[in-house]
Amino acid sequence: MRLAKRTSNLFRFGRPDTGPGLDVSAFDSVIYVDETERTAQVQGMVTYERLVDETLRFGLMPLVVPQLKTITIGGAVAGLGIESSSFRNGLPHESVLEMEILTGDGRVVVARPDNEHAELFRAFPNSYGTLGYALRLTIELEPVQPYVRLRHRRFDNAAACFAALDELCSTGRDGDARVDFLDGTVFHGRQMYLTIGTFTDTAPWTSDYTGQEIYYRSPSRRPIDYLTVRDYLWRWDTDWFWCSRAFGAQHPLIRRLWPSRYRRSDVYHRIVGFDRRHRLSARLDKVRGRPPQEAVVQDVEVPVRQGPEFLDFFLGEVGITPLWLCPLRLRDPVPWPLYPLKPDDLYVNFGFWSSVARRPGQAADFHNRLIEARVDALGGHKSLYSTVHYPREEFWELYNGPAYAAVKGEYDPDGRLPDLYDKCVR
Numbered sequence: 001m002r003l004a005k006r007t008s009n010l011f012r013f014g015r016p017d018t019g020p021g022l023d024v025s026a027f028d029s030v031i032y033v034d035e036t037e038r039t040a041q042v043q044g045m046v047t048y049e050r051l052v053d054e055t056l057r058f059g060l061m062p063l064v065v066p067q068l069k070t071i072t073i074g075g076a077v078a079g080l081g082i083e084s085s086s087f088r089n090g091l092p093h094e095s096v097l098e099m100e101i102l103t104g105d106g107r108v109v110v111a112r113p114d115n116e117h118a119e120l121f122r123a124f125p126n127s128y129g130t131l132g133y134a135l136r137l138t139i140e141l142e143p144v145q146p147y148v149r150l151r152h153r154r155f156d157n158a159a160a161c162f163a164a165l166d167e168l169c170s171t172g173r174d175g176d177a178r179v180d181f182l183d184g185t186v187f188h189g190r191q192m193y194l195t196i197g198t199f200t201d202t203a204p205w206t207s208d209y210t211g212q213e214i215y216y217r218s219p220s221r222r223p224i225d226y227l228t229v230r231d232y233l234w235r236w237d238t239d240w241f242w243c244s245r246a247f248g249a250q251h252p253l254i255r256r257l258w259p260s261r262y263r264r265s266d267v268y269h270r271i272v273g274f275d276r277r278h279r280l281s282a283r284l285d286k287v288r289g290r291p292p293q294e295a296v297v298q299d300v301e302v303p304v305r306q307g308p309e310f311l312d313f314f315l316g317e318v319g320i321t322p323l324w325l326c327p328l329r330l331r332d333p334v335p336w337p338l339y340p341l342k343p344d345d346l347y348v349n350f351g352f353w354s355s356v357a358r359r360p361g362q363a364a365d366f367h368n369r370l371i372e373a374r375v376d377a378l379g380g381h382k383s384l385y386s387t388v389h390y391p392r393e394e395f396w397e398l399y400n401g402p403a404y405a406a407v408k409g410e411y412d413p414d415g416r417l418p419d420l421y422d423k424c425v426r
């Protein structure tokens with residue numbers, strides 16, 4: 001059984017799903033925003049784009065808003081998410097108060113951290129729809145101000161960059177300014193930026209990166225910048241971070257002709273899906289005599305003190321640039337069983353989404369395995385939204401096999417939904 005919904009942000013384009021589809025498309029509404037309590041009742045398939053539009057009307061936003069507009073709340077909770085508020089608010093599932101879940105064995109249960117379904121509540125993050133589907137959630141919200149002031153700080157070496165990141169997260173201050181948001185971009189080993197976002201009530205001007213200008217190029221051109229809060233939240237969606245480059249969407253002429261309503265991540269995702277399923281680029285490479293490419297599309301978390309070492313390894317052995325940096329610290333004092341980051345530790349998420357030429361004799365997953373091994377050696381973790389290459393035993397050591405087996409046995413004993421390893425790896 002699989003979810004039948006119109007959009008996805010998974011990055012596994014294998015065989016098309018042939019199992020029966022559970023049509024959940026009707027579960028896409030924001031039911032209620034409670035302005036006083038600062039909470040929202042939402043259905044599982046509501047996209048963050050829709051959710052943010054509703055909450056901003058009340059001057060509120062979810063505590064963490066993943067960058068891609070069609071990520072749904074259910075997808076971000078079952079498949080994890082992260083954004084520049086994660087150093088103070090943790091991950092999206094940490095601001096969920098309650099979930100109504102359709103379980104694999106066909107029950108509809110209300111899971112809370114303090115009721116008889118607490119184990120399901122705790123194991124749901126990183127379960128990728130293999131325990132059940134979230135139909136309705138109650139989430140916390142926080143107040144916003146109308147604008148975000150951005151300060152892009154440049155660094156020419158990794159040690160200084162990660163030290164500053166650590167300091168900004170622990171003090172929550174950048175000089176006189178409060179740090180409300182923090183992320184970064186690495187262009188190469190001597191050019192990296194940390195972007196500090198601070199809510200403000202007024203702005204001397206606002207930039208617009210949904211038109212001809214491109215957000216990821218702005219740090220070197222505009223050290224101080226202002227965006228409306230909505231444009232800030234979707235700053236990475238218009239060009240799918242920088243990945244729209246691959247479709248020509250950043251060429252001035254093509255950009256002018258490309259309708260602005262199609263400059264969004266779900267459009268690019270569909271183009272890549274079509275290309276992968278029909279192997280168009282792979283065939284073209286072969287005709288042109290180019291080496292075969294290995295897709296390396298991943299997000300990994302590494303403890304901040306290991307950040308320079310991981311970056312050095314990555315730039316030397318894999319070499320994809322730019323990279324996205326995003327600090328995060330769990331909000332909850334207790335670890336989440338299926339993605340056991342350590343509470344109190346500051347991690348840095350590295351996001352890289354491209355491909356690497358394979359040299360003769362290299363296995364098809366050579367670079368991905370190299371990255372998995374290094375992330376583990378440094379005490380990090382890897383998200384499961386893209387390709388995963390771990391052997392079964394190693395996978396279950398990293399993603400807490402015993403805890404998963406116990407909850408799976410309780411809520412899907414007949415295996416009506418696939419098992420997490422089968423779904424994400426095989």
Ligand SMILES: Cc1cc2nc3c(=O)[nH]c(=O)nc-3n(C[C@H](O)[C@H](O)[C@H](O)COP(=O)(O)OP(=O)(O)OC[C@H]3O[C@@H](n4cnc5c(N)ncnc54)[C@H](O)[C@@H]3O)c2cc1C
Nearest residue numbers: 008009010044066072074075078079081082129133134385
């Ligand atoms: C290039 C790229 C960059 C990314 N960058 C970021 C990023 O910067 N920040 C970030 O937060 N995330 C990022 N993601 C990951 C994304 O958040 C996850 O893939 C997320 O799971 C996608 O959610 P979706 O709603 O699109 O779900 P889908 O893609 O439809 O589904 C994802 C998984 O969750 C399950 N699922 C979906 N809805 C539910 C539900 N209601 N209940 C239970 N299970 C459900 C599905 O069965 C599936 O296994 C990125 C992904 C890509 C491809």
